[in-house]
Amino acid sequence: MSSIIASLPHSVKKFDQALPVKRTSVGDKSLLGNITKSQSAQLAVHPFDGFDHAALARIDRYALQAAARALLPGERVSMCHRVIVPGRSSVDVWHNPERRRAYYANLVSCGSVWLCPVCASKVAERRRLELGALLHAHPGGSCMVTVTLQHRRGDSLAALLAVLREAWSRTKSGRRWQSIKERFGVVGYVTALEISYGVNGWHPHLHVCVVTEAALTDADLGRLQVMVSELYIEQVHKLGRYASEYHAIMVTGPDEVGRYVSKWGAASELTSGIKKASEGKHPFDLLRDSLAGDETARALFCEYAAAVKGKRQLCFSRGLRAALGLGPEVSDEAASVDQVSEGDALLARIGAAGWGVILANNLRGQLAAVASAGDAVRLASWLADYGIVSEPF
Numbered sequence: 001m002s003s004i005i006a007s008l009p010h011s012v013k014k015f016d017q018a019l020p021v022k023r024t025s026v027g028d029k030s031l032l033g034n035i036t037k038s039q040s041a042q043l044a045v046h047p048f049d050g051f052d053h054a055a056l057a058r059i060d061r062y063a064l065q066a067a068a069r070a071l072l073p074g075e076r077v078s079m080c081h082r083v084i085v086p087g088r089s090s091v092d093v094w095h096n097p098e099r100r101r102a103y104y105a106n107l108v109s110c111g112s113v114w115l116c117p118v119c120a121s122k123v124a125e126r127r128r129l130e131l132g133a134l135l136h137a138h139p140g141g142s143c144m145v146t147v148t149l150q151h152r153r154g155d156s157l158a159a160l161l162a163v164l165r166e167a168w169s170r171t172k173s174g175r176r177w178q179s180i181k182e183r184f185g186v187v188g189y190v191t192a193l194e195i196s197y198g199v200n201g202w203h204p205h206l207h208v209c210v211v212t213e214a215a216l217t218d219a220d221l222g223r224l225q226v227m228v229s230e231l232y233i234e235q236v237h238k239l240g241r242y243a244s245e246y247h248a249i250m251v252t253g254p255d256e257v258g259r260y261v262s263k264w265g266a267a268s269e270l271t272s273g274i275k276k277a278s279e280g281k282h283p284f285d286l287l288r289d290s291l292a293g294d295e296t297a298r299a300l301f302c303e304y305a306a307a308v309k310g311k312r313q314l315c316f317s318r319g320l321r322a323a324l325g326l327g328p329e330v331s332d333e334a335a336s337v338d339q340v341s342e343g344d345a346l347l348a349r350i351g352a353a354g355w356g357v358i359l360a361n362n363l364r365g366q367l368a369a370v371a372s373a374g375d376a377v378r379l380a381s382w383l384a385d386y387g388i389v390s391e392p393f
Contacts (some may be wrong), residue, residue, distance in 0.1 A: 022148055033041075054101070055369035061117040062365030063101040064287050066068055066116050071290065071298065072305055080110035081118055082359055084352065091355045093348040093367070095374040097208030102347070104364075111333030113316060114308040115121050117284050119336035126335040128264040129315055130326070131190065135261065137324045140187065141215030142257045145208040145228060146250040149241040153201035158307040161204050163285030164219065165193075168206060169236040171228070181225050183210060185213035188320030192264075193313055211320065216253070240326035346393055347376045354388035361386065 051059070062081075069078040081104065084091060086358070088106040095102045113120045134144060149164045168191075171177060182184070190209045195202065216224070229249040237242040252253045281289075289297035313332075321329060348371070350358065357366055370382045380390060 005140045011195055012232055025190045028156075030170040051369050055062055055372050058220070058368050058372075059365035061121055062287075062368070063291070063362065064117040064284055066362055067287050067291050068117070069356050071287075071302055072115065075112075075115060075305065076110035077112055077116045077119075077234070079108050080112070080116050081107045082366060083108045084355065085178055086318075089352065091358075092183055092346060092372050092393075093350065093379070094338070094339060095345045095347050095371060097343065097345065097374055098202075098251060100372060101372070102147055102368050105338065105340060109336045111331065111332065111336040114311075116336075117240075117287070119332070120284075122338070123332050123335045124264060127331065131261045131264060134190065134209075134320075134326060135257065137326065138211055140185070142254045142259060143210050143212065143216055143221055143224070144252045144256045145189075145206075145210055145224075146252070147206040147208065147232065148248055148250075149204065149236065150244060150248075151201055151203060155200040155201050156307075156367070157195070157204065157303055160202055161195075161311070163236065163239050163241045164204050166205065167232060167241075170235040172269045176231055180231075183227075184216060184224055187213055188317040190320070190369070191315045191316070193311065195304065195305075196280035196282060197286060197307070202304075203280055207260060209260070211324075218253070221251050222252055223382070225249055226357070288320070345374065345376075347374070347379050348383065348390040349393045350383070350388060351391050354383070356364070357386050358390055363393045 031046070064079065065080065068075075069080075069082075072078060085106050085108055091107055092105040093102060094105055109114050109119055111122050111123065112118050148168070149160060151160055154375055163187040188211050190211075192205065192207045193208075195204045197203065228251070229245060230248055233243045233245060237250070244315060286294075286301045286304070289379060290301055316329060321327065358364060369380075371379050373379075383390060
């Protein structure tokens with residue numbers, strides 16, 4: 001992605017910078033306020049009546065992405081779905097009739113699952129299908145190992161992540177881990193890092209989907225939990241932190257793996273209230289709170305952005321994909337780019353000037369929502385309300 005941004009023509013960079021949405025320092029209150037006011041103004045001109053849940057969620061994602069851009073002007077998310085890719089002159093609006101979903105072509109995507117609500121949603125769907133294919137392809141068993149760390153309000157997220165990752169890395173090294181793998185027939189595992197914020201502060205944790213040669217009995221799952229717990233807690237203590245023998249490691253069966261995979265990416269729906277308050281807030285909920293003027297949430301999201309920089313959300317153990325015939329892994333950046341499929345319809349072609357109007361009024365989400373109906377005439381009428389005429393195609 002950095003290479004793409006570096007290759008942008010000066011005219012494209014200048015065009016993006018010339019839009020009436022100014023570059024800001026971290027935590028700029030004025031721009032966050034402008035985004036909120038813009039969303040309210042859109043409601044007055046074009047009420048969201050008739051939009052389904054998916055369309056409303058998409059409007060929400062674009063509003064939150066704009067908020068992330070305001071807080072993090074130097075990150076890749078600041079250009080995501082704003083800048084037209086080099087060599088292209090328009091933003092094409094496509095519609096997939098099978099999924100009843102509209103999408104944009106010819107825009108730069110950042111691929112950040114951590115900072116970008118728009119890309120996170122797309123990548124999450126790709127990973128959900130991928131994990132589902134993994135389980136379908138494997139005739140043996142599976143289980144879920146959840147790895148946590150004792151934490152309290154005021155703990156640095158960066159420090160907690162460092163201990164969690166290092167302790168788990170040490171757990172998986174050495175002869176004792178190899179003995180565990182052999183005893184339970186471990187073929188490999190997929191590790192997902194998740195982060196929330198609750199009453200006790202930051203809560204980073206790992207969900208490890210373990211693939212085994214054969215299904216494990218309840219007794220096997222209990223023994224596995226005891227053995228992994230002993231090894232992991234020992235490593236945590238060596239790093240000067242504490243992990244509870246009752247909660248640090250939880251091992252559950254294949255039903256929990258299936259539930260986890262089916263909900264993968266549910267946080268990208270960005271709907272507050274889905275979870276119990278005790279489960280904490282997703283970082284994108286903090287982003288939403290920042291839009292409402294919560295300065296603490298604003299600072300927390302910026303801390304989170306710094307802590308997750310350069311880290312992967314989902315990792316396959318070496319050789320697992322090949323063992324299950326899944327093929328090479330697709331990068332987050334590639335997974336975040338919509339591909340035009342056979343049967344998709346081109347609804348509109350918006351030139352650079354028209355796209356500037358869309359950006360200036362924070363209309364990307366609403367444009368996608370209107371286009372999701374697949375009605376080119378309705379979309380043309382909506383664009384005309386803003387003085388935009390689709391280019392011929």
